[in-house]
Amino acid sequence: MIPPAIQRPALRFAPSPNGLLHLGHALSALLNADMAGALGGRFLLRMEDIDVIRCTPEFEQAIYDDLAWLGLDWERPVRRQSEHLDAYRAALDDLIARGLAYPAFMTRGEVKAHVATMEAAGGKQGAPWPRDPDGALRYPPVDRERSGDERRRMIDEGTRHAWRLDMLRALKECGGTLSWTETGDGETGIIAADPAAWGDVVLWRSDAPSSYHLSVTVDDAAQGITHVVRGLDLFHATSVHRVLQTLLGLPAPVYYHHRLILGPDGRKLSKSEGDTGLSALRAEGATSADIRRLVGL
Incomplete structure (x- = not known):
């Protein structure tokens, strides 16, 4: 509320x-x-x-x-x-129930190994593995494509996992083009969001509850924040926050990303x-x- x-x-x-x-x-x-x-x-x-x-x-x-x-x-x-961990968990559970989040079992090392194998298989002409706006490797689709039965089995066996947003499904559910109002020190006006550039972002970590993206979205709504003022290093992350705000039915603040x-x-x-x-x-x-x-x- x-x-x-x-x-x-x-x-x-x-x-x-x-x-x-x-x-x-x-x-x-x-x-x-x-x-x-x-x-x-x-x-x-x-x-x-x-x-x-x-x-x-x-x-x-x-x-x-x-x-x-x-x-x-x-x-x-x-x-x-x-x-307020219960508030973040409630938001996550809502996304899980709607089929918009999935358990992700790959460790950082496994992601790197998978990417290296895929890039090697592509040969000299193969395109490099996509990275998110922060330069990190985008999460492979391996876990997103697992069956529900396999996911449940791995969880029941105690396999350590995080929860990630299924960005493809999320964008379908959002429908249309997402944007935000920017008034800061860089580009200003109505900014077209590009959530797909981030791939399937983490919502709940295996080594800590919640993630920055999920908790900050829930917090801003809970505190009635109308204007988000933060550094330009978080400019592109706003695309992810706009997706989550839309999926969770939360208001979109005005943003001001300031110089560093x-x-x-x-x-x-x-x-x-x-x-x-x-x-x-x-x-x-x-x-x-x-x-x-x-x-x-």
């Missing part, structure tokens, strides 16, 4: 508490808060903490400290994904690469005003 607050503009900053916030996160958080203020709307915070191994209470507290230091305030309570903050070597800043965090900049004497200048606001 979509809350009544959807009638009022609502924006969200949704970090994962698996590391310290850096300048790229600061840009996204500040843009969300500034735009919420300009629209007379709500600024919400979401903790994308499904990864129970890497996400910690210490990192979550550090996020609160950094955002408060930046002068930001947000509505309480904060939505934590780890507390790059390091001296030209790559996007990353927590996993140990890029300088906001807390370190604060310890060096930086002010919140300095951070705004550093991110070009």
Whole structure:
């Protein structure tokens, strides 16, 4: 059920508490808060903490400290994904019941081996295996083509599996052309979605509950998000989110994909690469005003 607050503009900053916030996160958080203020709307915070191994209470507290230091305030309570796994499972079960999701048994290694075999069989003239917009190998159709009896047998035997969206069936059910309204730093206007470029995306992982695509779609609807403001690295992922929104009967927000903050070597800043965090900049004497200048606001 979509809350009544959807009638009022609502924006969200949704970090994962698996590391310290850096300048790229600061840009996204500040843009969300500034735009919420300009629209007379709500600024919400979401903790994308499904990864129970890497996400910690210490990192979550550090996020609160950094955002408060930046002068930001947000509505309480904060939505934590780890507390809403039942909502993501309900969405998945709906898709499974409609024949739009299937169990996927292949490991990453098996996918690579399968692709290598198929490319070798194609010879020098064979086309390379398709990759998704992030550069990852598209999932082979092996599991999609299994019979229902074989799937049930493998599951009953305890074979580890994820759940993937049957993109071909999903697009048939959606019907017509999908699109979204884009107002960000790149291409703007009505953007034609290209979900097929992603192939059969993961909806529920074998090593963690839910996936980014499924949980973020459910979360945005549950929180009444009207404007999604996030980095340009997620521009193409919007195609997948539009499919899921359509299949699950959820509203489509307006999107604003903002520029990325790059390091001296030209790559996007990353927590996993140990890029300088906001807390370190604060310890060096930086002010919140300095951070705004550093991110070009």
